[in-house]
Amino acid sequence: MHPVLLSLIVSVGINAVFFAYAALRRTDVVTDLSYSLSFASVALLLAALQGATDLFRLLAAVMVILWALRLGSYLLGRILSIKVDHRFDGMRDKPLKFASFWILQALTVVIVLAPVSVVLGGAGSATLPGLSVAGLVLWAIGMAIESLADAQKSAFKKAGTPGFIRSGLWAWSRHPNYFGETLVWAGMYLYCLPMLGSAAIPSLASPLGITALLLFVSGIPLLEKAADKKFGGQAAYEAYKSSTSIFVPLPPKGTES
Template identity: 40%
Template sequence: MKSAKAIIVALIIAAIGLGILALAGWGDTRSGGLPVMLAAGLIAFGLNWLVFIPSAIAKTEKFYDLTGSLTYMSVMAFAVLQSAPVDWRALLVAGCVVIWSMRLGIFLFARISEDKADQRFNEIKQNPARFFVTWTLQGLWVSLTAACALMVITTQTPQPVDLFLIIGLAMWVAGFAIEVIADNQKRAFKRDPANDGQFIQTGLWAWSRHPNYFGEILLWIGIAVTALPVLAGPQWVVLISPVFVILLLTRVSGIPLLEKAADVRWGDNAAYQAYKARTPVLLMKPPSRAS
């Protein structure tokens, strides 16, 4: 019975993601009679469901993050090819998403290859139905997060290079740089044996307790800004993209889980409590000279 409920939940999740993309792409039937955005969503879910099968058999999550990265790249490539010829706005936005997803996929795959298994999946991967929901959620993550980028690529009313594109790309570059620098700083910190059992509070991590997530949120808001000039009517629904990213990272799977784990590990550590008191959880603030 529980398995049946999990499958129903997965189907509802897929229906929500595909419904939003279908609404945004209404009237665009350039891909086999389907809106390109809807077809892209079907690819996003289909790829994850396909890789789920061998992953469930082997009870492994090793290819989860890599599949997410490949899904972003596949969806972008499909949208560009189906919408060709595309303008500079579309090419730049697609390039930004591909660069981000490629970097993140390589980083996460390398991390899980070096470290122990992802603790999030310890119980879930033992239950095929629950594991299927997790892969379906990744399809939703790609579909909704990339919605603004897909709108820019598939729009039938392209706009010339403007201030929205310049500001949006500047935000993306800044966010991408922050995310990459923060991830690399933490990776270098954890690789140093002298830091075993310690928490990072240097570099960008002195500005925010989660600077990598701040960077990720900023870059997706930048993508949304680039999409503003091409939106009309029901297409405005794609602005769910940055909202979804913010809620996901601040309320669901990002910051809450990491903060809880850190409190369990260092909750009675006076230095950690001082770090929490002076450092914002997400927004970046220059550390005081005293700290």
């Protein structure tokens, strides 16, 4: 079986089970958990089925699993604290609309994980070429940025500080965690590229897809809309919004030397 097809079966299966639970219980607690679990499960299964023992494939699997564990634990802790994910307001009582989110989530896992699936499902041993080392470094930078941004926002929330976060990485970007995530998957693509062969071009859907999703679909647009609704019209928020990059961390306007 082609590894991407196996990835599709596993991802759809996991998300179908969690969707059924979420729909029946009308809960948001398991949504992000299923997302992270799908990535980790596919990577583990493909590595186990192929008997991946060479450093190249082991590192590919470990990179995915570490990212999934870190993100999954963070998101689970957050939803257990806030209880409700307002992305799903107006969807929980509409099964077809609610299901469409889960279908998109399952397909996102397959597309984003495609280069890793191809590598883990391949035959033969592999070395660690220079391009893969560069990809590993980029992945590590992305992980560091995403993790630090999430930690800073979590600390801000726990402190009970009123308003919105605008310190740390958030002083340079309104969504630094999403920027970090795009670097993670760009790094994964570069890491896998030497072993992708004819799948190299189709696998570009991974870094390009996750970037497009976060920039234009389910990431930044929803959060910007929510922030505008909550803080719009406040002088501090409008100043922050006009002076701070929406995505790529850059010095705030007016502070460059």
